[in-house]
Each structure stands twice: as C-alpha cells, then as structure tokens.
Amino acid sequence: xxxxxxxxxxxxxxxxxxxxxxxxxxxxxxxxxxxxxxxxxxxxxxxxxxxxxxxxxxxxxxxxxxxxxxxxxxxxxxxxxxxxxxxxxxxxxxxxxxxxxxxxxxxxxxxxxxxxxxxxxxxxxxxxxxxxxxxxxxxxxxxxxxxxxxxxxxxxxxxxxxxxxxxxxxxxxxxxxxxxxxxxxxxxxxxxxxxxxxxxxxxxxxxxxxxxxxxxxxxxxxxxxxxxxxxxxxxxxxxxxxxxxxxxxxxxx
Amino acid sequence: xxxxxxxxxxxxxxxxxxxxxxxxxxxxxxxxxxxxxxxxxxxxxxxxxxxxxxxxxxxxxxxxxxxxxxxxxxxxxxxxxxxxxxxxxxxxxxxxxxxxxxxxxxxxxxxxxxxxxxxxxxxxxxxxxxxxxxxxxxxxxxxxxxxxxxxxxxxxxxxxxxxxxxxxxxxxxxxxxxxxxxxxxxxxxxxxxxxxxxxxxxxxxxxxxxxxxxxxxxxxxxxxxxxxxxxxxxxxxxxxxxxxxxxxxxxxxxxxxxxxxxxxxxxxxxxxxxxxxxxxxx
Numbered sequence: 001x002x003x004x005x006x007x008x009x010x011x012x013x014x015x016x017x018x019x020x021x022x023x024x025x026x027x028x029x030x031x032x033x034x035x036x037x038x039x040x041x042x043x044x045x046x047x048x049x050x051x052x053x054x055x056x057x058x059x060x061x062x063x064x065x066x067x068x069x070x071x072x073x074x075x076x077x078x079x080x081x082x083x084x085x086x087x088x089x090x091x092x093x094x095x096x097x098x099x100x101x102x103x104x105x106x107x108x109x110x111x112x113x114x115x116x117x118x119x120x121x122x123x124x125x126x127x128x129x130x131x132x133x134x135x136x137x138x139x140x141x142x143x144x145x146x147x148x149x150x151x152x153x154x155x156x157x158x159x160x161x162x163x164x165x166x167x168x169x170x171x172x173x174x175x176x177x178x179x180x181x182x183x184x185x186x187x188x189x190x191x192x193x194x195x196x197x198x199x200x201x202x203x204x205x206x207x208x209x210x211x212x213x214x215x216x217x218x219x220x221x222x223x224x225x226x227x228x229x230x231x232x233x234x235x236x237x238x239x240x241x242x243x244x245x246x247x248x249x250x251x252x253x
Numbered sequence: 254x255x256x257x258x259x260x261x262x263x264x265x266x267x268x269x270x271x272x273x274x275x276x277x278x279x280x281x282x283x284x285x286x287x288x289x290x291x292x293x294x295x296x297x298x299x300x301x302x303x304x305x306x307x308x309x310x311x312x313x314x315x316x317x318x319x320x321x322x323x324x325x326x327x328x329x330x331x332x333x334x335x336x337x338x339x340x341x342x343x344x345x346x347x348x349x350x351x352x353x354x355x356x357x358x359x360x361x362x363x364x365x366x367x368x369x370x371x372x373x374x375x376x377x378x379x380x381x382x383x384x385x386x387x388x389x390x391x392x393x394x395x396x397x398x399x400x401x402x403x404x405x406x407x408x409x410x411x412x413x414x415x416x417x418x419x420x421x422x423x424x425x426x427x428x429x430x431x432x433x434x435x436x437x438x439x440x441x442x443x444x445x446x447x448x449x450x451x452x453x454x455x456x457x458x459x460x461x462x463x464x465x466x467x468x469x470x471x472x473x474x475x476x477x478x479x480x481x482x483x484x485x486x487x488x489x490x491x492x493x494x495x496x497x498x499x500x501x502x503x504x505x506x507x508x509x510x511x512x513x514x515x516x517x518x519x520x521x522x523x524x525x526x527x528x529x530x531x532x533x534x535x
Contacts, residue, residue: 075495096362103359103493107475110495187490197497201477203490204374209507212487216503 006182012168019048019176026162026174026222031143031233033150034240041151043233045143048176049133054143055126056151062122073118077106079140081129101137108141108161108190108200114154123153134177135163141190141200142226149234158230159199161190162222164215166205171215173222187212189219193227196220265471273472274458284313284466289509291464296413296521298421305394306422306443310414312464314404316348319396319414323424325385325434326393336383336391340369342398342411349403363493365398368412368451370489371480372396375449378419382444385427390434392424394443405467408478408491412451413521419443420525442529448522449488450514453478454506456496461506463513477502479510483518 011018021027027048036042039055046052062068079102083090109125125147127140138161145159165175166185180186185205191198198216207215273283280288292313301307304320328335342365344352357365372378383392396418398411423440455465455473462469470476474496480489487507492498 096366099359099362100366103363104491107493107495111474111497192497197499198492198503199497201490201492201498201503203487204370206374206482206486206488208486209511212490212507213504216500220500 004178006178008168008182008184011179011182012170012172017167017172018178021172023170023172024218024221026225027176029142029226029229031146031229033146033233033237039147039151041147041149041153043143043146043150045139047133047135047139047142047174049131050129050136050139051131052136052139052143053128053130054140054147056123056144056147056153057126058123058151059118059121059153060124062120065120068120068122071119072115073113073121073123075106075110075113075115075123075125077102077109077125077127077144079105079127079129079137081132081136085129085132101140104200104202105137105141105144109144109148109159111197111199112145112155112157112159112192113148114156117154123148123151132177134175134180135188137161137200138163138174138188138190142230146230146233150237157192157194158227158234159190160193160223160226160230161188161200162219162226163188164219164222166207166211166215171211171218173218185211185215187215187219189216189223191220191223191227193224265468269468270457270472273469274460277458277460277462282462283468288460289463289513291513291517292466294413294517294521296417296525298417298525304418305424306418306420308414308417308421309401310410310417312404312406312410312413313466314402315406315410316402317398317400317407317410317414319398319411319418321418321422322395322397323422324393324395325390325427328384328388328391332380333388334384335380336378337393338369338372338378338380338396339394340365340372340396340398340415342368342400342407344400344403348400352400352403363491364407364411367408367478367489367491367493368396368398368415370491371412371449371451372415372419375447375480375482375488377416377445377447377449379444379446385434386429386432389432394419394422403467405465405470406453408453408476409451409464412449412480413517416449416522417525420445420448420522420529442533445526445529447482448518448526449480449482450517450522451478451480451489452506452510452513452517454509456498456502461502461509463509477506479506479514481511481514485511485515 030046041056141161187203190200306321475494
C-alpha cells in the first residue's frame with residue numbers, strides 16, 4: 001500500500017484541500033485524559049486519522065542513579081510508532097527518526113515543567129503512535145502535556161503543538177499525511193500558549209522568509225485553538241474526579 | 254537520555270555562565286567576538302584520496318572531516334528513478350571528554366539528520382541524474398562525518414564539511430549494456446543544483462549567539478539552526494534542546510541566517526563551484 005500521487009494542483013484547488021478543509025482549518029481533534037489505569041498520568045489523542053496514546057510515570061526514582069541531576073528531575077521521552085501504524089510495516093526496532101523525535105519532543109515539553117522541584121528523580125513520558133496520519137510529533141506533544149497535567153506534575157503551562165504545510169504554493173494548517181508527504185514544506189511548532197513561547201520549531205521543504213514568518217503565525221493560531229480543546233479535556237477529567245470524590249464522601253456520611 | 258549524561262559530566266560553573274550572560278548584555282563575548290560574528294571558517298577539500306570526495310572544516314577550533322563514498326545499489330521502491338544519499342555522524346571519543354565509544358546516540362543522530370535535511374530539502378544534488386537503471390541500479394552516496402574536535406557548533410561545521418565534500422565528489426562514469434553495468438575509468442563530478450548553508454545560534458540568557466563555542470553551548474537554553482538556499486529561501490530549521498524561543502528570536506535569527514548564509518556561500522563555496530566549472534570545461 002502506498003499513497004496515490006496527487007499533483008500540487010489536486011492538493012489545493014479553489015481554496016479546498018483534498019480532505020475538504022480550508023487552508024486555515026484544523027482536522028477534527030478528540031482528546032481524552034486519564035485513559036490508562038497503571039500510569040500516573042495518561043492521555044489519548046485523535047487528530048484526523050492519528051491515534052496516539054501517552055503515559056507519564058513519575059516523578060519517580062531514577063535508575064541508573066548516575067544519570068540523576070542533583071538539582072532537578074530529568075525528563076525522559078520515548079516516541080515509538082507501532083509496526084502497523086503506517087502503510088508499509090515499520091520495523092519494531094527504533095528508527096533514527098524515532099530517536100530524533102524523542103529528543104525534540106523532550107525539548108518541547110521540558111520548558112513547561114518545574115523540573116527543579118524534583119531533584120534526583122525522573123519523569124518518563126512514553127508515546128505510542130497506534131495509527132499515523134501526518135503530524136504525529138505535534139499530536140504527541142499536545143497529548144503528552146495533558147498526560148503530564150493528569151499525573152499532577154507542576155507545570156508553567158500546557159504545551160500545544162501544530163504544523164503548517166505548503167501545498168500548491170499555499171500555506172495550510174495541520175497538514176495530513178498526503179499533504180505532508182507530497183507537499184512543498186512542513187513546519188511543526190509547539191507553543192506554551194500563555195506567554196506565546198515556542199518550544200519546538202522544525203522545518204523541511206522550501207519557504208521564503210515571508211512565508212516562514214506567516215507559517216509561524218498560522219501555527220501559533222492553530223496552537224491557541226488546540227489549547228482551548230486541551231483545557232476542555234482537562235476540565236472534563238476533573239469533573240469526573242470531583243464526582244467520584246464527592247460521591248464517595250456521601251457514602252461515607 | 255544520553256544528553257542528560259553529557260550534561261552532567263560536562264558542567265559549566267555558574268560563575269562562567271553568569272560571565273557569558275553579563276558580557277552579552279554589553280554585546281560582547283568571551284572570545285572577543287560580537288554576538289552575530291562567526292569564527293574564522295576554513296575548508297580544505299580532497300585530502301582523503303580513498304574517498305570519492307572529502308572535506309575538512311575548521312570553525313574556530315572546532316574540526317570536522319567528511320568523506321563521501323559512492324557505490325551502486327538499489328533505489329528506494331517509492332523513488333525508483335532517484336539515487337540515494339545518506340548522512341551519518343560519529344561523535345568519536347577523541348573529539349571530546351564527554352563522547353563515548355559505541356553506536357550513535359541521540360545527539361549524533363539529530364546532527365546527521367539536520368545536515369541531511371539541508372542537503373535533501375535544498376535539492377542540492379540532482380538525484381535523478383544518479384539513476385543508472387530505473388528501479389534496479391542507482392548511485393548510493395554515503396556522507397560520513399567524523400567530529401575531530403568539538404569546540405562548539407558542530408551543526409554548521411558538519412554541514413559545511415558535507416556540502417564541500419559533495420561539491421568535490423567524483424564518481425565513476427558507467428556504461429549500461431542491457432542489464433550489465435560496466436564501470437569506466439573516467440570520473441565525473443556530481444550533478445549539483447544548489448548550495449545549502451547552515452547557520453546556528455545558541456540562546457543564552459535571552460540572547461542569540463551566532464556560531465556558539467562549547468562554553469556558550471553549555472550555558473545555552475536551546476540551539477536554533479536555519480538552512481538557506483541561493484535564493485534566500487529557508488529549506489530546513491531545527492530548534493534543539495530544552496529551552497524556548499520567542500517570535501522575535503525567530504525573525505531576528507532569520508535575518509542573520511540569510512545574510513551570513515550569503516557570505517559563507519560567496520566566500521567559501523563559490524570558489525569551489527568555480528574550480529568545478531573550470532575542470533568541467535578544461
């Protein structure tokens with residue numbers, strides 16, 4: 001199985017993209033918090049056809065101990081794709097891409113966490129991509145920051161992430177797999193929305209200086225929209241916890 | 254995970270960090286440079302005769318050597334008419350007290366992938382011209398980078414070494430008789446369409462330092478690399494490390510990357526391109 005070869009014109013015609021979206025439109029996003037029982041915190045995201053699970057363990061004791069920092073916790077991120085998550089079966093051994101993404105995702109999340117509150121310990125973030133549809137690193141970051149919040153890890157802000165692509169000379173928000181693979185550029189960006197601080201920025205393809213700056217603005221706006229969904233998902237989770245807690249109190253009384 | 258270990262064994266004293274930051278508030282640096290000034294660049298090509306192409310780059314005291322080996326191999330199934338190029342970087346223990354023996358870890362993989370991205374996305378090499386028999390045999394180029402002395406900014410030093418090595422790479426001409434490929438004695442230069450230039454900053458104490466030294470890297474919150482092409486387009490970008498960037502940092506870095514990119518291209522790569530042309534016509 002492989003993707004059909006669309007021309008640039010087919011990818012963006014009369015202001016409409018191949019999946020029917022406008023240039024500035026996100027894919028449908030579903031966020032769930034607290035989906036795993038054993039993890040300290042967890043989250044699940046569907047963004048278009050992406051399906052990604054994230055678990056957070058910690059802050060907990062670090063092994064081997066010599067990796068520990070005396071003044072702060074370390075953050076460890078593992079990004080892995082399931083063998084069946086892509087058209088051609090992926091080898092289960094970690095690829096160079098997965099290792100690089102683990103590293104940049106850690107860089108995207110670390111600025112948001114008060115790591116200095118937990119010296120000598122580790123916070124572990126495990127990301128499992130079950131189905132990939134373009135933009136997995138961004139969706140992973142969006143979900144991972146929710147899982148961190150669910151674990152009760154103290155944070156400066158959530159981290160929302162979203163990419164901007166370029167098809168047929170037009171910048172498009174949140175490119176899907178086909179737009180990502182056949183498009184002219186891809187620029188993922190992660191943001192701490194309260195102060196608009198950028199924690200991840202990568203780009204490949206070709207953009208003029210003006211396009212690049214415009215792409216940054218579009219991605220930031222996309223992150224602000226995702227931020228709203230993140231907050232809703234957290235509130236929803238909190239309401240469930242509160243119900244359980246208050247229900248329990250009545251039983252006791 | 255390796256980076257955490259590196260950070261621990263390679264600490265910079267708080268006093269040194271504060272010195273770097275306080276000098277920067279006066280727009281100065283420990284080695285006397287301005288914030289947006291590069292260290293001297295030297296590029297030496299063709300020093301490894303066993304390789305199809307090679308280059309050694311010094312960026313201040315940082316030293317990187319790149320070698321290109323070419324062999325005939327199979328194309329990727331989704332690109333049957335294109336040659337293949339792969340970059341690999343080795344952070345060998347002779348280059349730094351914090352590099353260890355063993356297979357490439359996160360840092361080395363990120364470095365190689367960012368260098369690779371600049372070359373690939375700028376379409377520096379016309380890979381279609383490296384196809385010998387469509388779907389069967391193409392040229393596979395291995396660009397291997399060895400870090401010899403890590404005094405900071407491996408990203409740019411490695412990128413310049415890879416680009417210079419490719420600009421001077423010569424592969425054998427081949428003759429195709431049916432399914433038979435006969436390698437000739439004559440050699441040809443690679444089909445080059447672009448010259449990507451990588452420019453890297455460290456963000457220390459809220460300021461961008463162009464071409465950071467190792468101490469400036471130890472003090473940094475994050476690194477920011479921008480690769481541009483001849484038409485001043487951005488072809489690759491990487492923010493790396495645990496810190497943050499503001500929108501202002503990005504537009505500032507973009508301006509400098511374009512300007513310095515032009516300078517490096519004109520001063521260091523165009524002379525190599527010229528001697529290529531002279532050779533092609535002579």
